[in-house]
Amino acid sequence: MNRPGRYVLVVSLAAAACGGPDDVTVVKLAHGLDPSHSVHRAMVFMAERVRDESGGRMRLDIYPSEQLGTERQTLELLQIGSLGMTKVSAAVLENFAAPFKVLSLPYIFRDEAHQWAVLEGPIGREMLDLAARFRLHGLCFYDAGRRSFYAKDRPIVTPQDLHGLKIRTQESATATRMVTLLGGSPTPIAWGELYTALQQGVVDGAENNPPSFYLSRHYEVARHYSLNEHTAVPDVLLVSTVVWDDLTDRERQWLEDAALESARYQKRLWQEATAEALRMV
Incomplete structure (x- = not known):
């Protein structure tokens, strides 16, 4: 039936x-x-x-x-x-x-x-x-491409620079675990909501490839892009x-x-x- x-x-x-x-x-x-x-x-x-x-x-x-x-x-x-x-x-x-x-x-x-x-x-x-x-x-x-960190208030050059920062990640357990181990506070947020989240201080930074950083105009609210290329997802x-x-x-x-x-x-x-x-x- x-x-x-x-x-x-x-x-x-x-x-x-x-x-x-x-x-x-x-x-x-x-x-x-x-x-x-x-x-x-x-x-x-x-x-x-x-x-x-x-x-x-x-x-x-x-x-x-x-x-x-x-x-x-x-x-x-x-x-x-x-x-x-x-x-x-x-x-x-x-x-x-x-x-x-x-x-x-x-x-x-x-x-x-x-x-x-x-x-x-x-x-x-x-x-x-x-x-x-x-x-x-x-x-x-x-x-x-390759993903790198960017932040509003300071460049991220070493893992210590991530300490105390809320970093936007994708909805990925692997990505959130990586940011945690590096000392940051992972915060999964949808891509379309990230510009506002950076602008309003919901997060202090994020990580992505150069074209996405540029085309999204995130450089307007997060001026420090560190080309560390930690992942190639x-x-x-x-x-x-x-x-x-x-x-x-x-x-x-x-x-x-x-x-x-x-x-x-x-x-x-x-x-x-x-x-x-x-x-x-």
Whole structure:
């Protein structure tokens, strides 16, 4: 008796996540970054590739700037199939898929070449495949650079400089543990709320990569950016397994090929964005 009801639920959720007329498969993709960010620009590129390769039979509709929720919320929507795709930091993903915790450990990569040899090799592919256990299908990694500390009132040069400071972290047990061990007071806050939190003194500082620091205009309220590059936590592009299972083999191939192309494109954009951010701030 339960099987028909479950089938109707899955079909209705997949339809809500995809939407659109019967002759066009439309997948909704939501994320929390600004439209000027390299990740969003890479997603626009991916949507164009999907449109071109499918001859207009498949379309990605993109919702940036937390329009459909925070990273945690969009992951929850993916798990029930009411959203098609999202991009989240591996630090947030670790709350849903524990193996991703390793990517938030400080100084685990020798350099950028080592990082991408891992993420784009068999280990990275295995990690993306592990997400399926949690109703998430991993497509690719996006470059999110290296994270460094920044603060309102003083530069952070040594761990002692963190003592007594409330530092915004992502919703990641690994990130909060790292800040605690370094002597700071970790304070998880949603990205979209951080500018106001810094401005009002809810937190004394945060940690992120140069483009995010620059594009968010956090330099207006936190003038001390210390380039210590303690972690290199990538972003992860994911699709709901409810939606993925509803796609045809051909649609899956269009999406996978476009995602991998977008990842290569985003890495080039990221290098340009990092150079510009460091020059401007």
